[in-house]
Amino acid sequence: MNDTITTMHAHRSIRQYGPDPIPREHIEIAVRAGQSAATSSAVQAYTAIHVTDPDKLSELAELAGPQEKVEKCGAFFVVCADTRRHRLMCERANLPYESTLERFLVGVIDATLFAQNMTLALESMGYGTCYIGGLRNDLERVDRILDLPEGIYPLYGLCAGTKAQHPIARPRLPIESILHTNGYPSDEDTMNAVGSYDETYAQYLEDRGAPRASWSEAMVSKLSRRSREELADYFTRKGASLT
Ligand SMILES: Cc1cc2nc3c(=O)[nH]c(=O)nc-3n(C[C@H](O)[C@H](O)[C@H](O)COP(=O)(O)O)c2cc1C
Numbered sequence: 647m648n649d650t651i652t653t654m655h656a657h658r659s660i661r662q663y664g665p666d667p668i669p670r671e672h673i674e675i676a677v678r679a680g681q682s683a684a685t686s687s688a689v690q691a692y693t694a695i696h697v698t699d700p701d702k703l704s705e706l707a708e709l710a711g712p713q714e715k716v717e718k719c720g721a722f723f724v725v726c727a728d729t730r731r732h733r734l735m736c737e738r739a740n741l742p743y744e745s746t747l748e749r750f751l752v753g754v755i756d757a758t759l760f761a762q763n764m765t766l767a768l769e770s771m772g773y774g775t776c777y778i779g780g781l782r783n784d785l786e787r788v789d790r791i792l793d794l795p796e797g798i799y800p801l802y803g804l805c806a807g808t809k810a811q812h813p814i815a816r817p818r819l820p821i822e823s824i825l826h827t828n829g830y831p832s833d834e835d836t837m838n839a840v841g842s843y844d845e846t847y848a849q850y851l852e853d854r855g856a857p858r859a860s861w862s863e864a865m866v867s868k869l870s871r872r873s874r875e876e877l878a879d880y881f882t883r884k885g886a887s888l889t
Contacts, residue, residue, distance in 0.1 A: 649770075660810075661813075662809075663715060663808060666720055668773065686752045692728050694761075706781065706803065716778060719805035725761045727754050754799075774807060799886060847859075848860050
């Protein structure tokens with residue numbers, strides 16, 4: 647163990663924050679840490695938008711759920727895959743920007759490595775964080791609120807701030823479910839590992855004071871329904887190629 651790994655293991659999403667904003671200096675340290683993540687061929691296909699305008703925060707909080715923490719946290723960011731500057735460089739060179747699925751994936755992967763490094767840096771400074779996938783409820787509206795042009799793909803939000811709660815850690819799958827050697831296990835082994843985790847997860851919910859449910863039940867209830875089906879059209883309209 648070392649301090650980095652201890653910080654990683656101490657992660658919990660924080661959903662209630664104290665009123666203090668995060669100083670700009672700390673934000674810049676975290677963004678620099680985000681930028682230090684590996685990036686495919688140095689494309690650096692990401693952008694973080696720090697939203698400080700109370701009206702914009704309130705609209706984003708509402709469309710994300712509502713999720714009050716979006717406007718109550720110390721700093722709220724919208725993490726985007728960014729192909730805008732690549733498009734502009736190609737335009738200046740009088741060459742086309744060739745949009746492909748690979749380039750869209752590179753943007754999503756790069757932005758997510760950036761965001762997680764930034765999150766870890768914030769957590770290492772003692773701040774709480776919570777990603778906000780709820781923004782994908784209405785990305786058209788996110789575009790309008792933040793004036794996001796073609797080639798900028800908002801992916802999720804990130805709340806950060808001083809912690810006003812200390813939740814217990816949400817347990818993860820056993821290591822046998824995640825780490826395999828030389829291939830993928832049989833379906834039987836896969837489901838045996840799920841079975842042991844179901845009990846751990848139900849106990850975690852009970853300890854948290856939430857209704858008891860196994861992980862399988864939670865996943866099946868979520869994944870057997872379609873959701874956010876407009877995303878392919880939206881990202882295509884924003885300039886992505888998904889084929
Ligand atoms: C991309 C992404 C989007 C998320 N969106 C939300 C969200 O909209 N609201 C929320 O309260 N938590 C959100 N979360 C937090 C997850 O629910 C949380 O990470 C997960 O339940 C595991 O709990 P832990 O982070 O406390 O370990 C999101 C997490 C990720 C990675």
